[in-house]
Amino acid sequence: MVSSCMHIVIKSIVVAVFLLFSFLSTLSYGQGDKNQHILNDITKMYMASMTLIFKSQPLINQRGGDKTVLFGEDFIDNIKMTYRSKYGDEFPELSHFLKKMLLQAMVEVMEDNRVLFNDDEIGFKGIIPAIFAAQLSAKLSTKGVGLKIKFTRTKDDIRNVLNLPDEWEEMVMKKVINKPAVYFDNNGMLDGNPAYRQFTPLPMVANCLKCHGSMEDNPLNFGKDKSQWTNIDMTGFEMENWTINDFGGGVSLSIEKSVLE
């Protein structure tokens, strides 16, 4: 009788321990999942803003006119609208301060460019999506909030040295260059601190080729005789002759673990 009772008690303890471990592992998976969700949201918000900047090029570069939609709350509303139409999904809840910080940084970047946008004597303002992304990355790095976001590509093809990939990004790009997929690493490092890192490869699209493609893609050459074509794009760089089948680079996002946990 006693041994039977002992048996039941031991069995109960084993089951309880098993259940406890199962519960804990679910909890830990849930937390990691939640963090990855935040990284996904931030990457998509960043990409939506780049899409909006692309769509806003005529307004940005036009001389004169009302440009208020490029600033402040109007700009945030437009990012939300772009996000909904790009992803067919609701704009993420601003449940984490990093998401709020990202939106604020976007507004600050646009404000930094206000005088230029309203300068009627300058046509091409140079605030294309890649430049906006670089300005946003630089702005975020001044905030000291443990969030780093970068639009990068393989080392030999980078125009702006500040966007050069680090070792981790080089390693990831080697893995995904021929088989594009989001790469998530929950054991990364950022500035010597443990970090979640995610790389989201971007497809090459026709708009990229306007600057990075070949001379026939260059809008500066449209309508001109071939003898007058230039391989310098509208931003002043030599075109790379990429094609639609080339690697489009990607968005690299890093968040220090201490910020999320």
Add this chain to the structure above:
Amino acid sequence: MKSSLNFLLFCIIFLFAGISNSKSLKIGIVEYPPHLIFQNNQVSGKLFDYINNVLSPLNYDIEIIRLPNGRGVLELKKGNIDLLLPYDDVTKDIDTLASPLFHPVPGLCFKKENFIPILSATHRFKELTVGVPLGAPIVPALKNSEAILLEIKGDDAINRGIALTQIGRIDAFYHPSPAQVYHQENKAYKELACSYFHGYSNSVFIAVSPFMKHKDFQVVDERVKEAMAVMTYSYYFAK
């Protein structure tokens, strides 16, 4: 007896309230457009509004003292002012509040017809004569380019550099914070346009007098930190 006690309590509270209200804070302000603008003997600008909003709950009697460029640090060191804003010269070994107010980005100012919008295209600097204020820290993107750097000496190097660009004696001028020049209230705006070396920002702080009481320093520093956590000055300026 009870009413006497109440009266005594009232006197004590009144006395202490009087003491707390009598705290004064002298803030030296140097013009820094578009954030701080001196016009008609008045200081205006969003940085002025922001600092007023941040410090007003502390119940200091705040005295604002407008100062010409270069005088601020001198007055701070003498203890004639408690705080100086804005302050961006980290070479002078002056204490500052912990949180930077904002981060100006250096850049190049051009005549509009020669404007280069994207400064990461450093190959476009080849053989351009670029004026730089003597002693100013130059960003590597410019230093390592093929631009011809012409040092401009003197206290008024920045204004002279701008003037030389306007008359075409130099192709561009390196400014530690071109936003101070390239804004619509500036007359030079009609002729010049500036672009930025994003990624090479500096920090602008509130400087603190060596004579400021430690307790006051802590109170002000904590208040500014709190305010920045709710809304940074950069976002206040932008929104």
